Amino acid sequence: MVRHHQPRKGSVAFSPRKRVAKETPRIKAWPSNEEPKLLGLAGYKAGMTHAMVVDTDKNSPSNGMTVFTPVTVLEVPPLVIMGIRSYEKTAHGLKAITEVIADNLDEELSRKITLPKDYDKSEAIAKIQDALDKTEEVRVLVHTNPKMASVPKKKPEIFECALGGNSAEEKLNYALDLLGEEVRASDIFNEGQYVDAIATTKGKGVQGVVKRWNIRIQYGKAMRSGKGRHVGSIGPWSPERTMWTVAQAGQMGYHKRTE
Numbered sequence: 001m002v003r004h005h006q007p008r009k010g011s012v013a014f015s016p017r018k019r020v021a022k023e024t025p026r027i028k029a030w031p032s033n034e035e036p037k038l039l040g041l042a043g044y045k046a047g048m049t050h051a052m053v054v055d056t057d058k059n060s061p062s063n064g065m066t067v068f069t070p071v072t073v074l075e076v077p078p079l080v081i082m083g084i085r086s087y088e089k090t091a092h093g094l095k096a097i098t099e100v101i102a103d104n105l106d107e108e109l110s111r112k113i114t115l116p117k118d119y120d121k122s123e124a125i126a127k128i129q130d131a132l133d134k135t136e137e138v139r140v141l142v143h144t145n146p147k148m149a150s151v152p153k154k155k156p157e158i159f160e161c162a163l164g165g166n167s168a169e170e171k172l173n174y175a176l177d178l179l180g181e182e183v184r185a186s187d188i189f190n191e192g193q194y195v196d197a198i199a200t201t202k203g204k205g206v207q208g209v210v211k212r213w214n215i216r217i218q219y220g221k222a223m224r225s226g227k228g229r230h231v232g233s234i235g236p237w238s239p240e241r242t243m244w245t246v247a248q249a250g251q252m253g254y255h256k257r258t259e
Helices: 107-111 121-134 168-178 209-213
Strands: 043-053 067-074 077-090 093-101 137-143 158-162 198-201 256-258
Touching: 077 121, 077 158, 077 168, 093 121, 093 137, 121 168, 137 168
Parallel strands: none
Antiparallel strands: 043 067, 077 093, 077 137, 137 158, 198 256
């Protein structure tokens, strides 16, 4: 008798499929750019629409044809450079040396953090400049402006953004010029430029194996014996344990994904 073979159902590439710690994604690797500018931008999802585009995939049956594709619409209000942070290289990776905070912070930031009082900005700038000889990386702290978008919130998001440039001194001078200023999408990206979109997917709660892993619904005797929406076997007699690759019910959605 010919043995039946088929690919496994669902990808284990993103395991474990659990909820992200926070909705604002963390960027672990930044691209390199010789031009001094911000290497990232934050936006809010405003909705979705569709577009008619030409399929350029040479392996697609519709190659060269105009096809329907869903499109996500993002709202990108200007970012505000609220701080500068310098890092030194250690045996355990980058370690923060010091930072500079702008003196004209938005009052909406008090919803997120405690705003500093009696802060000496000039002293902090002198300290970060004195540490340039051991500085390996300079990054900026930015916050969003949700009150300028159509999203129903006022509390801004704060995240760290890398800078382009050839040296730490060049990055620091560029960041000092922008400290406390607004940066728009047109200052970072060009029209038609390809970028990576990093976000949190829509959460769907706890789901069963059929919806979560797209396994086949049981049929025949296995279906008549009781339930149909389950895996046929969760493992062999030996080893006497269930492997992590077996499809099981659990959290679906609210994961960090990059496109």
